[in-house]
Amino acid sequence: MTKAIQIEGLCVQYDDLTVLEDINLQLDEKEFLGIIGPNGSGKTTLLKTLTGIIKPSKGNIKVFGKLIDSNPGMVGYVPQYSSFEESFPISVYDVVKMGLINKKRVDKSIIEDALKHVELLDIKHKLVGELSGGQKQRVLIARALVSDPKILLLDEPTSSIDPKTGKSVYSLLNKLNETTTIILVSHDIGAISSYVKKIACLNKTLIFHDSKEITAEMLEETYECPVDLIAHGLPHRILNEHKH
Ligand SMILES: Nc1ncnc2c1ncn2[C@@H]1O[C@H](COP(=O)(O)OP(=O)(O)OP(=O)(O)O)[C@@H](O)[C@H]1O
Ligand SMILES: [Mg+2]
Known part of the structure; x- marks a missing residue:
């Protein structure tokens, strides 16, 4: 089956600064992926690259089998900051x-x-x-x-709104997900884990296990700080114990 999104060896640079390095990701149609990662880890850059606004320095992105540049109108984008x-x-x-x-x-x-x-x-x-x-x-x-759009990208859609309105945005997204592939970036690990189908961690490189599980290792590698801080309050079912 053709993948909704196929990212291969993607690198993005702003002048000398490498922001995304060797990102690989495949998503099926009607997938709902949540991406978490610290400030400045490249989340917004990744979404902008998926819309075609930013051009990769290496690698490519295909949407339903075609390079994004030749497939306009497939991707809807909700930016982080309203302009x-x-x-x-x-x-x-x-x-x-x-x-x-x-x-x-x-x-x-x-x-x-x-x-x-x-x-x-x-x-x-x-x-x-x-x-x-x-x-x-x-x-x-x-x-x-x-x-x-066949694909909807949302950058922190609930960051400035109260929990009740946030919930209504998430239930809207769940409804849209019946027909649309969604990628959602959020710092709210708790909220994200209750609504999305898969979770990836981004910090220049993307850690994605094709599941809804976040392991302690993924968080440690992504956030580069003690996992306890990050894991505190997380629903247990998505956090695996350290294996070693
Ligand atoms: N237009 C730009 N020109 C140069 N550098 C940029 C530009 N946009 C972002 N950057 C840099 O790229 C890095 C990644 O930024 P990006 O906005 O993708 O991070 P983010 O993960 O979305 O962060 P946040 O959680 O704060 O929204 C940062 O170091 C940022 O300073
Ligand atoms: Mg951002």
Whole structure:
């Protein structure tokens, strides 16, 4: 079966700084992968490379068997920081419409469907600068959804929102996952482990065992600090004992 995502020998550099080194990953369709890793470990860079915004210095990425450059529109991206200008007078509807920027024809019903999906249709005329953090986050998800992507990438989608709204974002993602392959980056190991199907750790290199298990070794290697600190409070089922 063709893989939804196939990453081979991927390296990414910013000038002299190597941020990602020899990343290899294969994901099937409708997979839901969570990626954890410390600040500056390359998580955002990896997602941006998967969208094609950043070009690799080595290796390649295929989406449904084709190199990403020749397969536009397959990937929807929800960025880590919203770039909304607080004082810029743009409506919820218009931000979501921006997700169709590469399409020749703009179909109003597609935009309204995406807004309905994230439960924002009622406030489509509101200015984004007037929204709460959780509402803004959902606007960004709707913007990524309008182009009907096969793959959805989300960078810390719940970092600025309360646990209840966070839960509603995760249940939305679980619903979307019925038809969409999802990669989610988050620092919230607890939340991530209850919703995703697979977990990978990133710190320049990617540690991925094709399972939902995080071992003490994976955390130690990724975070380069005592595992107890990181593992504290983790649901036991995803944390294996040290084997040696
Ligand atoms: N546009 C850029 N130009 C130069 N260096 C960059 C650029 N973007 C990121 N970096 C550097 O690349 C490294 C990885 O950054 P990245 O944003 O991918 O990390 P991250 O894992 O997403 O971190 P965080 O958890 O803080 O969001 C960092 O050292 C960062 O300073
Ligand atoms: Mg980041």
